[in-house]
Amino acid sequence: MIEFRNVSKxxxxxxxxxxxxxxxxxxxxxxxxxxxxxxGKTTTMKLVNRLIDPTEGSVIIDGEDISKVxxxxxxxxxxxxxxxxxxxxxxxxxxxxxxVPKLLKWDEQKRKSRxxxxxxxxxxxxxxxxxxxxxxxxxxxxxxxxxxxxLAVNPDIILMDEPFSALDPITRENIQDEVLKLQxxxxxxxIFVTHDMDEAIKLGERIAFxxxxxxxxxxxxxxxxxxxxxxxxxxxxxxDRIWKTPNKLLVSDIMTKQYWTIEKRSNISxxxxxxxxxxxxxxxxxxxxxxxxxxxxxxxxxxxxxYAMENGLTRVRDxxxxxxxxxxxxxxxxxxxxxxxxxxxxxxxxxxxxxxxxGVITNIGLLNAISKIAPTNSExxxxxxxx
Ligand SMILES: Nc1ncnc2c1ncn2[C@@H]1O[C@H](COP(=O)(O)OP(=O)(O)O)[C@@H](O)[C@H]1O
Ligand SMILES: [Mg+2]
Numbered sequence: 457m458i459e460f461r462n463v464s465k466x467x468x469x470x471x472x473x474x475x476x477x478x479x480x481x482x483x484x485x486x487x488x489x490x491x492x493x494x495x496g497k498t499t500t501m502k503l504v505n506r507l508i509d510p511t512e513g514s515v516i517i518d519g520e521d522i523s524k525v526x527x528x529x530x531x532x533x534x535x536x537x538x539x540x541x542x543x544x545x546x547x548x549x550x551x552x553x554x555x556v557p558k559l560l561k562w563d564e565q566k567r568k569s570r571x572x573x574x575x576x577x578x579x580x581x582x583x584x585x586x587x588x589x590x591x592x593x594x595x596x597x598x599x600x601x602x603x604x605x606x607l608a609v610n611p612d613i614i615l616m617d618e619p620f621s622a623l624d625p626i627t628r629e630n631i632q633d634e635v636l637k638l639q640x641x642x643x644x645x646x647i648f649v650t651h652d653m654d655e656a657i658k659l660g661e662r663i664a665f666x667x668x669x670x671x672x673x674x675x676x677x678x679x680x681x682x683x684x685x686x687x688x689x690x691x692x693x694x695x696d697r698i699w700k701t702p703n704k705l706l707v708s709d710i711m712t713k714q715y716w717t718i719e720k721r722s723n724i725s726x727x728x729x730x731x732x733x734x735x736x737x738x739x740x741x742x743x744x745x746x747x748x749x750x751x752x753x754x755x756x757x758x759x760x761x762x763y764a765m766e767n768g769l770t771r772v773r774d775x776x777x778x779x780x781x782x783x784x785x786x787x788x789x790x791x792x793x794x795x796x797x798x799x800x801x802x803x804x805x806x807x808x809x810x811x812x813x814x815g816v817i818t819n820i821g822l823l824n825a826i827s828k829i830a831p832t833n834s835e836x837x838x839x840x841x842x843x
Contacts, residue, residue, distance in 0.1 A: 457483050458504060458613065458645065463513035465499055473499050474669040486639055486646045488660030490653065496669040497649040501615050504647065505534045535606030535614040539621055542602040543590040550586040553605045560609060574604035579634065596627035616648045620655070632658055653693050665689055678704050705789040710825040711806045711815035717742045720753055720773040724764045727756050727772055738803055740813060741776045752805040752813045755780040782807045785814055792817060
């Protein structure tokens with residue numbers, strides 16, 4: 457675990473570049489630092505591998521105050537990937553990856569086999585790339601080599617400072633996917649700096665939002681999207697963000713608990729009364745009435761009751777709509793929209809893991825929920841104007 461305890465940093469004793477930075481990164485966690493240029497992301501990062509030291513407070517790694525650890529030793533367990541000037545131009549890719557292994561006096565055989573292993577891991581054919589020079593490969597490939605080099609001596613922590621910001625969007629997407637996969641496979645603790653909200657949402661398990669040297673919010677991407685801690689953050693992420701990531705809006709955010717149930721053996725007249733009393737358009741038919749933990753079996757609309765009267769049927773279960781739909785409470789907006797449109801449902805019952813009714817989504821409720829988060833015409837996304 458990496459722990460920042462009330463860390464402040466100033467260079468000239470007057471201006472505080474970082475103010476009381478206090479957060480924890482769990483072992484194996486992927487944390488993204490995001491904020492505008494100059495807000496202190498790189499400074500925060502450099503405190504972890506002691507490229508700089510705090511003016512006040514301390515950085516603790518696995519319980520140890522790193523101000524007491526020799527920086528050279530410390531850096532062996534911390535890989536560092538930066539955007540530019542990462543690779544030595546006069547060294548081959550192999551030599552670049554082996555800089556630290558060489559310092560550690562690994563023999564040639566061990567170094568080379570590690571390089572080969574890492575190049576393969578990053579989807580670069582070692583037979584082709586090991587001997588090449590940085591100027592002979594693309595930007596995306598250089599960044600892959602940068603990551604391979606950071607992994608060379610198998611550090612448990614990786615710091616990545618805007619590593620992909622110079623890449624074209626497609627290369628960037630690919631390499632982001634690879635980094636996610638790598639982290640899952642290798643279980644590294646990663647601190648990743650970006651000023652791009654799309655990237656932060658895609659990669660971060662948690663995102664620390666910085667402004668003027670302070671953390672404004674430190675939370676999961678979901679929470680930051682749904683409950684931005686300030687107007688500034690809201691603006692930064694852009695109101696239309698949720699449209700770009702509808703899978704981040706969960707059923708539990710859209711559903712309502714305002715619904716009424718009726719037991720399947722009940723009489724039609726009881727259904728009429730309930731509809732009238734509660735001024736509702738539908739009733740969810742359940743196995744047992746009352747209580748909360750019921751399996752939904754069907755739905756009753758007014759039209760079903762009229763059908764019952766016309767055909768002399770008296771029980772709710774004989775006239776309820778049986779081809780109604782349920783959805784899992786952990787599903788997202790996309791799933792809801794798919795379900796609603798595929799069967800043209802007006803009401804969807806939300807069920808928990810035990811298939812018990814826990815809420816409903818109506819088409820009107822869905823529209824309401826959506827309109828609260830919908831982008832307005834006058835507001836363009838501001839995301840891309842930063843940096
Ligand atoms: N060595 C330094 N001396 C003085 N000021 C610095 C130094 N390094 C960074 N700063 C200032 O600290 C602030 C934060 O910088 P930085 O952490 O690099 O921001 P970011 O990475 O978020 O763009 C900036 O205002 C920058 O000018
Ligand atoms: Mg920076």
